[in-house]
Amino acid sequence: MAENIIGLKSVRELLGLNFFIPDYQRGYRWTSQQVEDLLNDIKDFKSNNLQNYQFYCVQPLVVRKMSDVETSEKKLGEGIWYEVIDGQQRLTTIYLILRALKEELNKKHFPQLYSLKYQRNNKVEAFFENPQINDSEIDLYHISNAYTTVESWIGKYWDFDTKLLETLISCDIDEDGRDKANNVRFIWYESVDENPIKVFTRLNIGKISLTNAELIKAMILNRHNFTKKSISEITLRQQEIASEWDAIEYQLQKDEFWLFLNKPGYENPTRIDYIFNLMCENNILHLGEEIYKQIGNDKDRVFRYFYEYFKLRNSDVNTCWGKVKRYFNTFKEWYDDIYLYHYIGFLISQGSDAYTLSEKWDRSSTKSSFIDDLKEQIREIVTKIPLCYQYDEDGKDKWKCRPILLFHNIQTVINSNIAQKENDKYKLAVFYKFPFHLYKLEGWDVEHINSNTTNPEGDSATRKEWLTNIYLSLSAESQEKIKEYFTITNEQKKETIYSEIKSLIPSINDWSQEKKNQIWNYTLLDSSTNRGYGNAIFSAKRRIIIGKDKGELLKIPKITAEGLAMVDANKGKSSFVPPCTKNVFLKYYSPSVSENNYWTIPDAKYYLADIKHCIQQLSKPTTIEKENHGDK
Numbered sequence: 001m002a003e004n005i006i007g008l009k010s011v012r013e014l015l016g017l018n019f020f021i022p023d024y025q026r027g028y029r030w031t032s033q034q035v036e037d038l039l040n041d042i043k044d045f046k047s048n049n050l051q052n053y054q055f056y057c058v059q060p061l062v063v064r065k066m067s068d069v070e071t072s073e074k075k076l077g078e079g080i081w082y083e084v085i086d087g088q089q090r091l092t093t094i095y096l097i098l099r100a101l102k103e104e105l106n107k108k109h110f111p112q113l114y115s116l117k118y119q120r121n122n123k124v125e126a127f128f129e130n131p132q133i134n135d136s137e138i139d140l141y142h143i144s145n146a147y148t149t150v151e152s153w154i155g156k157y158w159d160f161d162t163k164l165l166e167t168l169i170s171c172d173i174d175e176d177g178r179d180k181a182n183n184v185r186f187i188w189y190e191s192v193d194e195n196p197i198k199v200f201t202r203l204n205i206g207k208i209s210l211t212n213a214e215l216i217k218a219m220i221l222n223r224h225n226f227t228k229k230s231i232s233e234i235t236l237r238q239q240e241i242a243s244e245w246d247a248i249e250y251q252l253q254k255d256e257f258w259l260f261l262n263k264p265g266y267e268n269p270t271r272i273d274y275i276f277n278l279m280c281e282n283n284i285l286h287l288g289e290e291i292y293k294q295i296g297n298d299k300d301r302v303f304r305y306f307y308e309y310f311k312l313r314n315s316d317v318n319t320c321w322g323k324v325k326r327y328f329n330t331f332k333e334w335y336d337d338i339y340l341y342h343y344i345g346f347l348i349s350q351g352s353d354a355y356t357l358s359e360k361w362d363r364s365s366t367k368s369s370f371i372d373d374l375k376e377q378i379r380e381i382v383t384k385i386p387l388c389y390q391y392d393e394d395g396k397d398k399w400k401c402r403p404i405l406l407f408h409n410i411q412t413v414i415n416s417n418i419a420q421k422e423n424d425k426y427k428l429a430v431f432y433k434f435p436f437h438l439y440k441l442e443g444w445d446v447e448h449i450n451s452n453t454t455n456p457e458g459d460s461a462t463r464k465e466w467l468t469n470i471y472l473s474l475s476a477e478s479q480e481k482i483k484e485y486f487t488i489t490n491e492q493k494k495e496t497i498y499s500e501i502k503s504l505i506p507s508i509n510d511w512s513q514e515k516k517n518q519i520w521n522y523t524l525l526d527s528s529t530n531r532g533y534g535n536a537i538f539s540a541k542r543r544i545i546i547g548k549d550k551g552e553l554l555k556i557p558k559i560t561a562e563g564l565a566m567v568d569a570n571k572g573k574s575s576f577v578p579p580c581t582k583n584v585f586l587k588y589y590s591p592s593v594s595e596n597n598y599w600t601i602p603d604a605k606y607y608l609a610d611i612k613h614c615i616q617q618l619s620k621p622t623t624i625e626k627e628n629h630g631d632k
Contacts, residue, residue: 005190006218008307010055010183011094012171014114018081020066020074021088023120024197027139028092032149035093039153042184043160046167052180053294056167057304058094060187060210061087064196076117085196086210087186092116093146094168094184099128100150101165110169178311187215187303212302213270217245219310225317241321248272248328257335259437260345261354273302275327278355280305284323287312330358338417338433339622340367342410343374345436350381350403368622379618382407387612391517398446398522404611405446405524409578410434411614416579438576443527449584450511450521450599451537463498466537466597478504510601519611520604523581539597542585548575549582 045056063082071081084091098105098113105113118124120139127140133148135141154161170181179185189210219225221241226234251257252271262274279285280302283292287308295304309315331354334340344357357374364370382404391398413434420432467482478501485497515521525545587593589606 004218007188008185009188010185011168016112018079018115020081020083021118028143030089030146035146035149046163050182054182056184057300058090058186060189062189064191096147096150104165211268211270213273215303216306255437259440264440275324276302285309339371342414346410368624371622375618393513393517401519402446408611408614409580412579445527446522447525449523452516520608523584524578538599545585549577
């Protein structure tokens with residue numbers, strides 16, 4: 001079975017090779033700015049205090065070796081020809097730079113460049129022989145413009161031309177076969193796919209370039225990395241690794257798994273890169289100090305890390321792949337465990353990193369001891385701000401209590417799972433998980449439960465909502481007054497009736513501004529829901545929260561002369577409502593509920609007591625029935 005070839009090729013190694021640019025590609029289109037950027041990058045690279053083995057890396061050059069039949073049909077001439085699938089813009093630009101330095105090349109006895117033949121326009125080759133300004137055709141215009149830009153740049157930096165040429169063509173092979181020179185190298189990806197157009201379409205039309213992961217995969221599966229095995233054994237092992245690779249990538253593509261470990265905004269199409277990044281940044285494969293320093297810090301750093309590893313004589317595919325699997329299996333075990341998932345998910349959301357946590361995991365003798373360590377880290381976070389802390393009245397610093405409110409939700413979910421697990425009716429390992437992916441994808445606010453405004457029933461809409469909510473709890477006489485309020489139009493009379501109704505309702509207005517700005521009056525809510533009700537009264541917020549949880553937009557019932565008339569709900573966008581937020585508006589924490597229309601001080605005290613109880617659980621040692629820490 002033929003394999004893709006992955007490696008690095010210096011510009012020096014390209015000299016004498018033949019490249020065919022097929023007509024399914026567009027012509028050369030680099031602008032003067034892009035050409036100058038490449039030249040400036042090379043100049044900046046060469047101006048650094050470089051050590052041996054450091055080089056400037058150009059993006060992948062994806063090619064396919066052409067058959068003799070193909071070269072004959074296309075009349076390409078003798079020699080080996082490569083069809084360029086991706087990377088022709090940089091390949092052509094490097095050629096133009098070499099062409100502009102041809103006199104210097106001749107002095108160094110490098111008369112031959114590499115060959116470029118364009119299927120769509122053979123006049124380009126004539127330009128290469130005799131570069132002249134030519135705008136008769138679009139392809140020639142862009143190429144001649146790029147060449148003029150190169151000449152102008154060399155003229156501007158005339159004292160750098162020798163160093164520029166040296167950076168392009170130098171080569172210094174050491175006794176181990178490694179190039180010590182500080183030169184320019186392409187990532188060379190030789191595809192064996194017999195359908196180059198399919199590969200080109202994926203890389204260009206779909207804008208999906210080769211990721212570090214795909215380049216690393218080609219290296220890992222390279223037949224030469226499997227030593228002392230028969231062809232059939234190698235093929236079987238390659239298939240095993242490829243299958244395991246796909247399973248890992250499939251799991252990482254699930255947002256609920258991925259965002260348990262990471263922040264939103266990751267742009268790579270493949271996510272297994274995350275594990276390779278961890279391995280590179282922490283030198284898990286134990287490259288020597290000098291080699292590790294030489295891999296650089298650009299976007300191709302991770303590829304070069306694994307490339308250098310597989311060049312070592314003692315490199316081993318099973319060792320490398322085993323470490324990848326160990327990371328993944330650790331993350332998967334965390335994800336599947338009720339304690340580990342929630343405590344680690346919380347810590348990562350607060351800035352901890354998976355690598356540091358995995359190191360502690362490896363050093364822990366038992367799972368319960370590791371969980372106790374996690375709980376201690378969490379306790380340090382949630383006790384930074386006292387529960388009695390007085391937040392600013394304008395709400396500017398209420399974000400400080402977000403970790404406490406998030407933890408309250410997480411511990412509540414853990415407690416619920418433990419209770420369900422103890423019930424013989426349920427045999428699930430995890431009954432319900434806090435959705436970190438929704439927490440991270442939706443903007444979350446710390447919101448007042450009881451409105452922070454001093455007069456929450458001061459406008460007509462709020463009064464109507466309040467009157468509607470209290471309607472069913474009142475006597476028939478009071479209900480008649482409310483119906484009258486909704487049917488008359490005289491504003492002065494409405495005001496009088498409203499005052500009469502208010503006098504019939506016991507006042508529950510014992511909330512000072514100071515009390516309103518303590519944690520017992522805060523809860524978590526996604527920002528879109530928060531903006532939807534702003535400073536609405538408690539009963540209005542309760543209606544909206546219940547609707548969000550049901551995926552409905554619950555309208556306010558109408559009151560007519562006949563009484564209360566229910567209004568059909570509109571289909572709305574279901575939004576995740578945190579368990580503790582739902583509990584607050586359903587008055588779950590209060591042992592007895594006499595007033596559903598207000599958030600009272602007694603309600604707040606019970607809510608605060610539950611927060612305290614959850615935090616206190618962090619100090620209790622963890623007991624697990626089955627310790628399987630050694631199975632990691």
